[in-house]
Amino acid sequence: MTFSIAELFAQHSTDKFDLHEQYLNNQMVRVLKTIGYDRHYQSARGQYLYDQNGVEYLDLLSGFGVFAIGRNHPTVVAALTETLNLELPNLVQLDVSLLSGLLAKELLKTTPDNLTKMFFCNSGTEAVEAAIKFARYTTKREKILYCEHAYHGLTMGALSLNGEHVFREGFGPLLPSCSAVPFNDLAVLENALSTRDIAAFIVEPIQGKGVNLPSDDYLPEVQRLCKQYGTLFVADEVQTGLGRTGKFWAVEHWNVQPDMICMAKALSGGFVPVGGVAMTDKIMDTVYNRMDRAVVHGSTFSKNNMAMAAGLATLHVLREEKLVENSATLGNQIIAELNALAPQYEFLKEARGKGMMIAIEFHAPKSLTLKAAWTMLETANKGLFCQMITIPLFKEHHILTQVAGHGMNVVKLLPPLNLTDKDRQHIVTSFDKTIADTHKVPGSIWDLGKNLAAHALKGKTGG
Structure with missing residues (x-):
């Protein structure tokens, strides 16, 4: 009998979460399922991931920066x-x-x-x-x-x-x-x-x-x-x-x-x-x-x-491929275009970084309705607002990002250095739409916020 990795993948293509729950870190599985990141990725090329339905995701996490030249180069x-x-x-x-x-x-x-x-x-x-x-x-x-x-x-x-x-x-x-x-x-x-x-x-x-x-x-x-x-x-x-x-x-x-x-x-x-x-x-x-x-x-x-x-x-x-130069040019364009959105949105403090190491920071707004909504999230768990950015970016715009650290209202981008101008436009447009949605209170994105707050409070009380 021959040994085949391809056959193992074919036989167990949807078993990974069960295997991790049984033999590895089941808390990671809980996290992924809670925030809706439980996808079955089937392939990866360059800056993109593809799930079992052929849906393309722009990967701005790049394995915590490992895939600087893209996946499977x-x-x-x-x-x-x-x-x-x-x-x-x-x-x-x-x-x-x-x-x-x-x-x-x-x-x-x-x-x-x-x-x-x-x-x-x-x-x-x-x-x-x-x-x-x-x-x-x-x-x-x-x-x-x-x-x-x-x-x-x-x-x-x-x-x-x-x-x-x-x-x-x-x-x-x-x-x-x-x-x-x-x-x-x-x-x-x-x-x-x-x-x-x-x-x-x-x-x-x-x-x-x-x-x-x-x-x-x-x-x-x-x-x-x-x-x-x-x-x-x-x-x-x-x-x-x-x-x-x-x-x-x-x-x-x-x-x-x-x-x-x-x-x-x-x-x-x-x-x-x-x-x-x-x-x-x-x-x-x-x-x-x-x-x-x-x-x-x-x-x-x-x-x-x-x-x-x-x-x-x-x-x-x-x-x-002159990827260092591309990192400087395209990364700085992304930072500048995200910063240009700040005057429109109370929640958006700034974008900062160098090249393709980028932070988008959010802070408390001044208007009463938005401030009350922000306080609700911060009381449940400091830094929770960013999940209202990263989750819709993933589910609606198929962009994978991360929160920059525990208790921070900062979204972090560590994309592959081979991003294209088309990717840049998709990133800025998607952030624009998602941040705009957070300013609609009440709204569907704040239903997500309430669910996140409920999960956070349940976790604190051991429920």
Whole structure:
């Protein structure tokens, strides 16, 4: 009997929710069914998903930014197929691989000039774990500084740098000697660094939770202060890197040179997990300073041929299709056109971001009827209003988006970088229609709001 994945899909095409309820995270299934996202997707191409009825959905979530070049890109598929068919030696371990050397060379062509060495791993959180260890060993200091509301991953070290309480609750005690400072506050940062016992300051150039942008002088001053007090400046570009913000690396917007850049997500092409840390010679040579320390930090599956091939093919696509440039041009157009809607709608505060990392923030209106409706939702659960945006966008306009973080009235877009002008028009028109509907009180969209509030209150009371 032959083994066939295609046959398994055909036999179990509508079984995924039952399987997850029985064997995996059944709470995720409950969430999807509650908000009406329980679709049976059958295929995916580029920026689009297709369900069992052939309905097309514009994916502005892109697997939390993984599918920057779109889903199932033929160039990456071909590279992976070719790699499998070559029957290459893989993970020999007492050897070094050609493909990892080639990927390191190509990546370091894109980074600031001071970064000359690469460490590969399997994910963004592993990249952050490596940065923590490398910083401690290089500086001979223990303490790590991070920002409030930061997100750096969910393994124990990375979680210790996570500024959102909801992810940390119940998992302590976490890594000692880690402390937070406010994002974009140089005075507090300098006060913390002035103790001269901080190994590293790890910061997202643009915070993912909420898409919070720094002031123009923040990162340049971060670089200066870190250098002054002997602290390593680590940029977490797991989400912002590889063209997401309209530059290859977000730090390019402010012309800074971190001591390390953490990367992952888009580098995989969406197929094989791959992460990495670009760093200075000094850091690499300090950590791996003797032959008996050659394996002092690593990961079994890092540098595997499939991951490295996916990374090389992804970089090729980014260059050949000019996706970084497209991210800058089309992303900034979307931000500008959404902002142009703000004078029409009391709920809409602003659109912000860089490239195709976009936030649309909502706030309390002034008119009494709208304010009462807003308060009803906020009382039930802070940030609930955004569900009244994301759910109709999905059900009525077939656009997949996400809320930017817990308790935030911010919708976040992380689309593939290959969006077209037609996609841009669809996005702006759909947001316009959906936001307009929220201003009709009473109205069908507020029936949804009442149901969401009821579910939220039921959850709080344990019903």
